[in-house]
Amino acid sequence: MYRQMVRIRTFEDNANQLYLSAKMPGLTHMYSGEEAVAVGICEALTDADRITSTHRGHGHCVAKGAEFKAMFCELLGKAEGYCRGKGGSMHIADQSHGNLGANAIVGGSMGIATGSALRAKLLGQDDVTVCFFGDGATAQGLMYEVMNMAALWKLPVIYACENNGYSEYTRTEEIAAGSITARAEAFGIEAHQVDGQDVLAVNALTQELVARARKGEGPFFLELMTYRYHGHHVGDINREYYRSKSEEKDWKENRDPIIRFRGFLVSEGIATEDEIEAMNAEIARDAAEAVAYAEKAPYPPAHEVDMHVFAD
Amino acid sequence: MREITLSQAVNEALREEMRRDPTVFVLGEDVAEAGTPFKVLSGLVEEFGTARVIDTPISEPGFVGMAVGAAMTGARPVVDLMFGDFIYLVMDQLCNQAAKQHYMSGGKLTVPMVLRTNLGATRRSAAQHSQSLQALVAHIPGLKVALPSSAYEAKGLMKTAIRDNNPVVIFEDKLMYQDKAPVPEEEYLIPFGQANVLRQGADITLIGTSSMVQVALKAAVLLEKDGIEAEVIDPRTIVPLDEARLLESVRKTSRAIVIDEGHQSYGVTAEIASRLNEKAFYHLDAPVLRMGAMDVPVPFSPALEDLTVPTPEAVAANARKLCAGELIHAA
Numbered sequence A: 001m002y003r004q005m006v007r008i009r010t011f012e013d014n015a016n017q018l019y020l021s022a023k024m025p026g027l028t029h030m031y032s033g034e035e036a037v038a039v040g041i042c043e044a045l046t047d048a049d050r051i052t053s054t055h056r057g058h059g060h061c062v063a064k065g066a067e068f069k070a071m072f073c074e075l076l077g078k079a080e081g082y083c084r085g086k087g088g089s090m091h092i093a094d095q096s097h098g099n100l101g102a103n104a105i106v107g108g109s110m111g112i113a114t115g116s117a118l119r120a121k122l123l124g125q126d127d128v129t130v131c132f133f134g135d136g137a138t139a140q141g142l143m144y145e146v147m148n149m150a151a152l153w154k155l156p157v158i159y160a161c162e163n164n165g166y167s168e169y170t171r172t173e174e175i176a177a178g179s180i181t182a183r184a185e186a187f188g189i190e191a192h193q194v195d196g197q198d199v200l201a202v203n204a205l206t207q208e209l210v211a212r213a214r215k216g217e218g219p220f221f222l223e224l225m226t227y228r229y230h231g232h233h234v235g236d237i238n239r240e241y242y243r244s245k246s247e248e249k250d251w252k253e254n255r256d257p258i259i260r261f262r263g264f265l266v267s268e269g270i271a272t273e274d275e276i277e278a279m280n281a282e283i284a285r286d287a288a289e290a291v292a293y294a295e296k297a298p299y300p301p302a303h304e305v306d307m308h309v310f311a312d
Numbered sequence B: 001m002r003e004i005t006l007s008q009a010v011n012e013a014l015r016e017e018m019r020r021d022p023t024v025f026v027l028g029e030d031v032a033e034a035g036t037p038f039k040v041l042s043g044l045v046e047e048f049g050t051a052r053v054i055d056t057p058i059s060e061p062g063f064v065g066m067a068v069g070a071a072m073t074g075a076r077p078v079v080d081l082m083f084g085d086f087i088y089l090v091m092d093q094l095c096n097q098a099a100k101q102h103y104m105s106g107g108k109l110t111v112p113m114v115l116r117t118n119l120g121a122t123r124r125s126a127a128q129h130s131q132s133l134q135a136l137v138a139h140i141p142g143l144k145v146a147l148p149s150s151a152y153e154a155k156g157l158m159k160t161a162i163r164d165n166n167p168v169v170i171f172e173d174k175l176m177y178q179d180k181a182p183v184p185e186e187e188y189l190i191p192f193g194q195a196n197v198l199r200q201g202a203d204i205t206l207i208g209t210s211s212m213v214q215v216a217l218k219a220a221v222l223l224e225k226d227g228i229e230a231e232v233i234d235p236r237t238i239v240p241l242d243e244a245r246l247l248e249s250v251r252k253t254s255r256a257i258v259i260d261e262g263h264q265s266y267g268v269t270a271e272i273a274s275r276l277n278e279k280a281f282y283h284l285d286a287p288v289l290r291m292g293a294m295d296v297p298v299p300f301s302p303a304l305e306d307l308t309v310p311t312p313e314a315v316a317a318n319a320r321k322l323c324a325g326e327l328i329h330a331a
Helices: A002-020 A035-042 A058-063 A068-075 A110-122 A135-139 A141-153 A180-185 A199-214 A245-254 A257-267 A273-296 B006-020 B044-048 B060-072 B084-098 B134-138 B151-163 B212-224 B243-253 B268-279 B312-323
Strands: A050-052 A129-134 A157-163 A190-195 A220-225 B003-005 B024-028 B053-055 B076-080 B114-119 B144-146 B168-173 B180-182 B196-199 B204-208 B230-234 B237-239 B256-263 B289-293
Touching: A002 A035, A002 A058, A002 A068, A002 A257, A002 A273, A035 A058, A035 A129, A035 A157, A035 A199, A035 A257, A050 A110, A058 A068, A068 A273, A110 A129, A110 A141, A110 A157, A110 B060, A110 B084, A129 A135, A135 A157, A135 A180, A141 A157, A141 A180, A141 B060, A157 A180, A157 A199, A180 A190, A180 A220, A190 A199, A199 A220, A199 A257, A257 A273, B003 B006, B003 B151, B006 B024, B006 B044, B006 B151, B006 B168, B024 B060, B044 B053, B060 B076, B060 B084, B084 B114, B084 B134, B114 B151, B134 B144, B134 B168, B134 B237, B134 B256, B134 B268, B144 B151, B151 B168, B151 B180, B196 B212, B204 B212, B204 B243, B204 B312, B212 B230, B212 B256, B212 B312, B230 B243, B237 B268, B243 B256, B243 B268, B256 B268, B256 B312, B268 B289, B289 B312
Parallel strands: A050 A129, A129 A157, A157 A220, A190 A220, B024 B053, B024 B076, B076 B114, B114 B168, B144 B168, B204 B230, B204 B256, B256 B289
Antiparallel strands: B003 B180, B144 B237, B196 B230
16 A cells, blocks of 8 residues: 555656646646545455546546556557547546546546446446545535435445545635535435545545445445645646645645555554665656656557547 | 337337346336336336336436446446436536547447437427427537437337447437337347438438428428429438438439428538538539527417427428529528
């Protein structure tokens, strides 16, 4: 889990650099700070289990097993990207590991996740689907429609609300009335609030809920309290009008999921500082190689522009 | 050959496909015991149970979104959307999610779902239950659109839609559910993108969709009395569109009227007419004319509602003028 969290952080640092150096087209939304959520949850899933992701989706993609090269190629719009350069940062998908894709419509994937769970029940398959979404998406009506049906039909779906405190550029407390878990509880859905910076806590709870969902005890709802280190998107640099630098500093220094888990691994004697540094360096090398590869990789040929509108 | 209603034909199509493929299922409002308000799905729940004929809450975006997710992960849902007007409610799930998954994933994800719904005015249902929104859907790349014009067409197109690996929207005409037509007992499918020529003629081509095929056929009978031979063509699917067959006809007759029940402005008729003008210009003796519903919300009063849709008489009148060389301005 440590490795996966560092892989996400390293991926994001490289993606940020690509964007800032104008090598990366379009928009991107950084996941740094929220690693324990994606990793804690995805490590409790198999490749047969599905996830749906958000516009802030790189972390979920890495955590679900994607590799750097195809991801960086996708971010740069290259032919060897996971989506042959047609999805980009906001639509990255990796079906081979059960990732049904990032979704650039806030709350847009809630129907898809719940439908995936309906399919599992209908066809007698025992996989579980996790629907990742942010606190901002809890203002969308679709969520309440599908939670109603998921609860009525006991579907194997886990709604994972990443509450990073901000709905784009607005404090969540300004847009969300009442408590977020109470919204799920209104449908009779068991809801938990979890420290999203504690990968072990997230993983232990998810393992338990996934096992129960496989047995038909679902759906479940998780509110994961976390924080995004960057702005809403990479261009959101001057953000003091909606959140303070001291708040950011506090989360980064005192509640970072990677620093915290690293301390645990060392104090418990599971890994030494040297081993961890070696692992970090190896991941940094992998990422640098993947970026270099993606930068040189070819764009899709022009004839692909009207491919994949329809399936055969 | 036996004759059955359009409603029975759709029911048979679903029944046969559900027997053939255990991944096919139906969901929507009042689809199980009620069999939908139009009774199209009556009896399916008795054979397949509530696990495969699923009554949903009144949550159109929710259950259409769930169909997208089920389709992306290995099932073949047929969603029943009670009225075509409710398409406005599900635009994000249909147009942003279903239509784009295959393309955005570089061909890796597919969404083999069918959205069956309806179109058509003149049922005195007023403006929120009378619209014909096929142009709206056809505008979105990634969605196929089928417009059955009879019981025979409805069955064959539905079976093809269920087996298609793309999201398909089928609009049935509400007024035609009880219309009977010969339908073979043995299995058949109607391929998408192949227009059907219902009547041969040398003087003018009438291209009609859905119930406007019947309007075109009636107009052709009226024109026959004036010695005008109209060729009547049903495109069957507007996405994909059998452009080649339409062009072939227009090159022969030199004149055409396109008739569809959607609003005339920015509509299906405009698209087809424009393609014919672009690709058969030097074969034409007159501009291709389009006839759609008036650009007004559909009124309730029978006296007003009937004025809004193309009629055989209006089509025939325009055809006579075109054949006489008169210029007509589309409404």
